[in-house]
Amino acid sequence: xxxxxxxxxxxxxxxxxxxxxxxxxxxxxxxxxxxxxxxxxxxxxxxxxxxxxxxxxxxxxxxxxxxxxxxxxxxxxxxxxxxxxxxxxxxxxxxxxxxxxxxxxxxxxxxxxxxxxxxxxxxxxxxxxxxxxxxxxxxxxxxxxxx
Amino acid sequence: xxxxxxxxxxxxxxxxxxxxxxxxxxxxxxxxxxxxxxxxxxxxxxxxxxxxxxxxxxxxxxxxxxxxxxxxxxxxxxxxxxxxxxxxxxxxxxxxxxxxxxxxxxxxxxxxxxxxxxxxxxxxxxxxxxxxxxxxxxxxxxxxxxxxxxxxxxxxxxxxxxxxxxxxx
Numbered sequence: 001x002x003x004x005x006x007x008x009x010x011x012x013x014x015x016x017x018x019x020x021x022x023x024x025x026x027x028x029x030x031x032x033x034x035x036x037x038x039x040x041x042x043x044x045x046x047x048x049x050x051x052x053x054x055x056x057x058x059x060x061x062x063x064x065x066x067x068x069x070x071x072x073x074x075x076x077x078x079x080x081x082x083x084x085x086x087x088x089x090x091x092x093x094x095x096x097x098x099x100x101x102x103x104x105x106x107x108x109x110x111x112x113x114x115x116x117x118x119x120x121x122x123x124x125x126x127x128x129x130x131x132x133x134x135x136x137x138x139x140x141x142x143x144x145x146x147x
Numbered sequence: 148x149x150x151x152x153x154x155x156x157x158x159x160x161x162x163x164x165x166x167x168x169x170x171x172x173x174x175x176x177x178x179x180x181x182x183x184x185x186x187x188x189x190x191x192x193x194x195x196x197x198x199x200x201x202x203x204x205x206x207x208x209x210x211x212x213x214x215x216x217x218x219x220x221x222x223x224x225x226x227x228x229x230x231x232x233x234x235x236x237x238x239x240x241x242x243x244x245x246x247x248x249x250x251x252x253x254x255x256x257x258x259x260x261x262x263x264x265x266x267x268x269x270x271x272x273x274x275x276x277x278x279x280x281x282x283x284x285x286x287x288x289x290x291x292x293x294x295x296x297x298x299x300x301x302x303x304x305x306x307x308x309x310x311x312x313x314x315x316x
Contacts, residue, residue: 034294035301052295109278113297116282117289125201125208125225128282132209 002137004079011130015115016076018122024114025065030055031110039103068107075138083141090145101143108135176302181248183299188245191288198283199238200231205279213272237276244307251310259314270315273308280304 004012033040034052043049046060055061071089078085093099112131116123123131176184191198204225206213220229240258247254262268281300284292 031294031297035298052293056294109281112278113282113285113292116285117292120286120289123282123286125205128205129209 001080002082007126008130008133009079011127012076012079012134015119015127015131016073019115019118021066021069021073024111024118025067025069026062027065027114028107028111029065029068030058030061031114032107033061035110036103036106039106042097042099042103072138075134075141079134082137083144086138086141087145090142093142094146101139101146104139104142105135108139111135174302174305176248176299176306180299180302183296184245184248184303187291187296187300188242190291191284192242194287195238195242196231196235198280198287199234199236199241200226201234201283201286202276202280203234203237204230205282206276209279210275213275216266216268216272241280241307244310245303248303251306252313255307255310256314259311262311263314263316270308270312273311274305277301277304277308 030052033043033049033055040049043061043064046058046064048054048058049061071086074085075082093101112128112135115131116128119127207217207223207230208225214223217223217229217233220227222229224230244251244255281292281297281304284300285297
């Protein structure tokens with residue numbers, strides 16, 4: 001079981017209440033596809049990913065960004081049991097989507113950067129630390145069902 | 148059911164385009180990458196001190212294992228004198244590297260020896276500091292820190308890290 005401090009709990013909920021899922025989700029996924037282009041291997045069915053402009057304006061990429069945020073919201077609502085919350089998602093990523101789990105933190109890093117850009121100075125080192133811990137727990141839970 | 152993506156025309160087209168972009172060496176910096184890094188760094192260098200200080204502070208707070216290298220400091224909290232000073236030193240070296248971007252390995256020889264033989268910093272930490280620098284840039288320059296700039300800088304900091312690791316073994 002992950003031990004969350006009060007500060008961490010409040011901070012995570014606060015971040016997710018402040019950010020706009022419709023903006024952050026798509027921005028994080030498209031940044032990941034641009035900055036780490038090998039991640040495009042999982043989105044062959046998304047159509048035009050030829051360059052940054054195409055990726056940023058791709059509606060399927062945007063839609064997927066929102067899906068990811070909704071998944072993260074489940075974790076925010078179940079912070080004391082993220083492991084169990086993500087069992088099915090982990091199996092999905094492992095068996096059906098066959099995503100190399102090292103990619104999860106690449107998306108995590110992009111998400112941190114997008115949230116940092118949104119929150120500016122409010123994304124202090126302490127807030128950043130709480131968010132990074134949350135991401136680490138999410139990534140670890142998504143890795144669990146791989147074998 | 149897993150669909151074979153390699154046979155789809157779109158995958159092939161994307162792959163062909165990516166092959167054309169290939170340059171020598173391990174994800175080496177293209178001319179465009181270098182331009183992008185130099186142009187962005189010129190924009191932000193006015194706040195270099197703050198960037199360095201914030202990046203080091205974040206690294207110590209978000210990745211506390213990095214504190215093990217600074218047990219000789221009295222105060223490791225964000226904004227403390229040693230953190231500010233060290234941030235300044237680090238960022239000055241990075242600015243120097245930007246100016247010598249065409250020959251990182253050669254120009255970072257001495258620094259590499261320092262990190263390899265004296266400081267003995269595990270090179271994995273270079274990546275950690277790099278990520279923190281990028282986060283700081285995102286907080287301070289949200290509009291200018293576009294995905295393209297992000298990628299060029301990520302590559303540059305990766306190349307810097309490799310140059311710093313040159314003398315390790």
